[in-house]
Amino acid sequence: MFLLLIALLMASNGHSQDDPVQCGYRPAFPNSSWLPFRELLEVQNGEFPWQASVQMFQKHLCGGSIIHRWWVLTAAHCFPRTLLERAVVNVTVVMGTKVLSNIYLERKQVQKIIIHKDFKPPHLDSDLCLLLLATPVKFTNFKMPICLPEKEETWDRCWMAEWVSASGYGPHNGLSLHLKKLRVIQINQRECAKRVRRLSTTMLCAWQEPHTKGNCQGDSGAPMVCANWRSRRLFQVGVFSWGLSSGSRGRPGLFVSVPQFIPWIQEVTQKEGRAFTLSRAPGSSLIHFPRYPVLLGLGSQMMLATVFTCDKSNC
Numbered sequence: 001m002f003l004l005l006i007a008l009l010m011a012s013n014g015h016s017q018d019d020p021v022q023c024g025y026r027p028a029f030p031n032s033s034w035l036p037f038r039e040l041l042e043v044q045n046g047e048f049p050w051q052a053s054v055q056m057f058q059k060h061l062c063g064g065s066i067i068h069r070w071w072v073l074t075a076a077h078c079f080p081r082t083l084l085e086r087a088v089v090n091v092t093v094v095m096g097t098k099v100l101s102n103i104y105l106e107r108k109q110v111q112k113i114i115i116h117k118d119f120k121p122p123h124l125d126s127d128l129c130l131l132l133l134a135t136p137v138k139f140t141n142f143k144m145p146i147c148l149p150e151k152e153e154t155w156d157r158c159w160m161a162e163w164v165s166a167s168g169y170g171p172h173n174g175l176s177l178h179l180k181k182l183r184v185i186q187i188n189q190r191e192c193a194k195r196v197r198r199l200s201t202t203m204l205c206a207w208q209e210p211h212t213k214g215n216c217q218g219d220s221g222a223p224m225v226c227a228n229w230r231s232r233r234l235f236q237v238g239v240f241s242w243g244l245s246s247g248s249r250g251r252p253g254l255f256v257s258v259p260q261f262i263p264w265i266q267e268v269t270q271k272e273g274r275a276f277t278l279s280r281a282p283g284s285s286l287i288h289f290p291r292y293p294v295l296l297g298l299g300s301q302m303m304l305a306t307v308f309t310c311d312k313s314n315c
Contacts, residue, residue: 021139029047054074062219067276072110075127075221088110088112092108096142099178111133114268127242148276148278149235158227160206165177183212186205203256204257218240222240237258
């Protein structure tokens, strides 16, 4: 009876018995999630402990996020057929750092690449991919899983963090890559449809939050994470899929809506014997900021296809 009670308590916190670490927390980053007036533009150590760099031949390919000790979530278009035909042994995931030159980073071998069955390029519907790691992540203050939300909501504060080169632009293939962040807000489908053709119902749109600083490049697979005010936890609501060029001002970035794919994530991970268990936070009590149009052009790094970038004046 006692063991059953322990199992139920662990399940209620959204963790399996082999995954006791609570998601969405940042133990090495003491300033919490809110910092409304003095938030630093530079990413701090431990600020995004779930952020990962998905690499091919030890060169950055796409962003990703740790969602479980065995699983990393990223975008499906990061792995076109030409890459999938190569041995999976060449794909690794780097985590536990804000700069890829850090000697203390952890590199994990990818055992299996699982692309959503409905992803049919060049269309980017269901642009989602799960990476099964060969060995589990050992969680520390700098390597933590992000929570995934059970349903779509309006969140009070969101960020997109991405890997960029030291110069801010150019190919993502050196050790000079570091994390940058941008405060973003979600916009509704009707407003987004005015700016994006053929908007999929499985996508969500976001752009830069008013009166915030920063710039963007567009790192495919990068997580969009948002704060839950009551629980003081962060949840990944989107996976960056694509954006438009900097010449198209006022157009949003497009993210895969993670809540819509929770059943798929649970089904795939359970089938592989490394089941992901959804984390359920207490009921939300959110602060809603007004949704004003902002001139932002999020770019998307379409691997081996089209590369979109945005300059500093338009981000």
